[in-house]
Amino acid sequence: MNIATVELFVIEMPLKSPFVTHLGAVTVREGIIVKVTDQDGCSGYGEGVAFSTPWYTEETVKTSMHMLTDLLIPLLQHNPIQHPQQAAERFRSVRRNYMAKAALETALWDLYAKNKSQPLAKLLGGERAVIASGVVIATDSIINALKQIDSYMEEGYQRFKVKINPQHDITLLKEIRRHFPEIPLMADANSSYTLQDIDRLKSLDEFQLLMIEQPLGVDDIIKHAALQKELQTPICLDESIVTFEDAKNAIDLGSCKVISIKAGRVGGLYEAKRIHDYCFQQHIPVWCGGMIEFGISRAHNIALASLPGFTIPGDISASSRFWEEDIISPEVTVKNGVVEVPTESGIGFCINEKRLNETIKAKKVFTF
Numbered sequence: 391m392n393i394a395t396v397e398l399f400v401i402e403m404p405l406k407s408p409f410v411t412h413l414g415a416v417t418v419r420e421g422i423i424v425k426v427t428d429q430d431g432c433s434g435y436g437e438g439v440a441f442s443t444p445w446y447t448e449e450t451v452k453t454s455m456h457m458l459t460d461l462l463i464p465l466l467q468h469n470p471i472q473h474p475q476q477a478a479e480r481f482r483s484v485r486r487n488y489m490a491k492a493a494l495e496t497a498l499w500d501l502y503a504k505n506k507s508q509p510l511a512k513l514l515g516g517e518r519a520v521i522a523s524g525v526v527i528a529t530d531s532i533i534n535a536l537k538q539i540d541s542y543m544e545e546g547y548q549r550f551k552v553k554i555n556p557q558h559d560i561t562l563l564k565e566i567r568r569h570f571p572e573i574p575l576m577a578d579a580n581s582s583y584t585l586q587d588i589d590r591l592k593s594l595d596e597f598q599l600l601m602i603e604q605p606l607g608v609d610d611i612i613k614h615a616a617l618q619k620e621l622q623t624p625i626c627l628d629e630s631i632v633t634f635e636d637a638k639n640a641i642d643l644g645s646c647k648v649i650s651i652k653a654g655r656v657g658g659l660y661e662a663k664r665i666h667d668y669c670f671q672q673h674i675p676v677w678c679g680g681m682i683e684f685g686i687s688r689a690h691n692i693a694l695a696s697l698p699g700f701t702i703p704g705d706i707s708a709s710s711r712f713w714e715e716d717i718i719s720p721e722v723t724v725k726n727g728v729v730e731v732p733t734e735s736g737i738g739f740c741i742n743e744k745r746l747n748e749t750i751k752a753k754k755v756f757t758f
């Protein structure tokens with residue numbers, strides 16, 4: 391891979407409506423777009439999915455920019471790589487900082503696939519032509535949640551996820567089940583419970599949830615195993631799984647029956663695929679989680695979710711779920727509950743340069 395330049399763009403866009411969890415509300419999304427261009431002028435794109443503040447993981451846009459600028463990009467300068475997997479391996483000399491790594495690694499995958507004239511999905515081993523689409527409802531108002539489910543059902547979404555916490559769970563789920571007894575429903579707790587809430591968590595079994603996502607702490611793989619023994623509802627781990635080893639430990643300990651894979655959370659597509667392959671072998675279903683992302687990360691998610699182990703509809707919604715206008719063209723759309731996997735090379739979407747330029751707050755260029 392003859393890299394000529396790497397460009398970093400810090401962009402910012404308001405959400406159409408606030409995304410509310412017990413950890414706070416996201417109203418404006420900052421993100422990092424990585425553009426890697428080779429000596430033939432071909433470009434690959436990646437997206438850094440850390441938030442402005444460390445509410446979801448320890449990383450932020452600023453820490454990602456520091457890692458990319460001062461450590462990760464220099465690891466590729468003066469020492470070319472032949473394949474994106476080599477970048478993933480080389481980045482191991484930097485501890486953690488998975489979102490910063492993924493921003494650059496995913497851009498390399500897009501470029502590599504374009505150089506091979508192959509769709510990224512196919513290059514990763516994807517088998518699906520379309521993927522089932524799910525949506526996240528993140529509001530602290532029960533009435534708004536019901537309204538949103540109603541309108542997303544009309545748009546054809548196949549799975550609905552609500553954010554819950556000990557102050558906002560039973561009444562919300564009861565109302566949803568009263569109005570929509572049959573919908574595929576799951577709940578994401580973002581670590582808002584402890585084992586002391588075990589009776590409360592057991593009482594959620596009656597709502598026939600597909601799964602409960604990340605009920606306990608990020609580093610509580612052992613307590614999740616104790617909880618899973620008591621719950622009928624499958625536990626899905628999200629924030630707890632940031633490496634292949636985490637996934638293997640969680641499965642071996644019985645801490646979960648489902649895993650949400652996010653390339654951004656695990657350092658990129660190479661590690662995401664390793665986790666997928668192990669889960670597939672162990673008969674643990676996986677799905678692709680969302681990060682309130684822009685179109686580039688969304689496109690990478692579509693490629694990843696085309697792998698055979700992604701048997702549960704993920705958080706891959708239309709661009710219009712969050713944005714008035716996305717930075718890719720065409721935008722991601724959901725028709726009859728599914729998103730088409732592109733057949734063009736790379737991520738299969740072009741950049742909407744006009745929209746991207748409108749959103750850029752800062753830019754850095756690195757010449758190789």
Ligand SMILES: [Mg+2]
Binds near residue numbers: 578604628629679
């Ligand atoms: Mg989650």
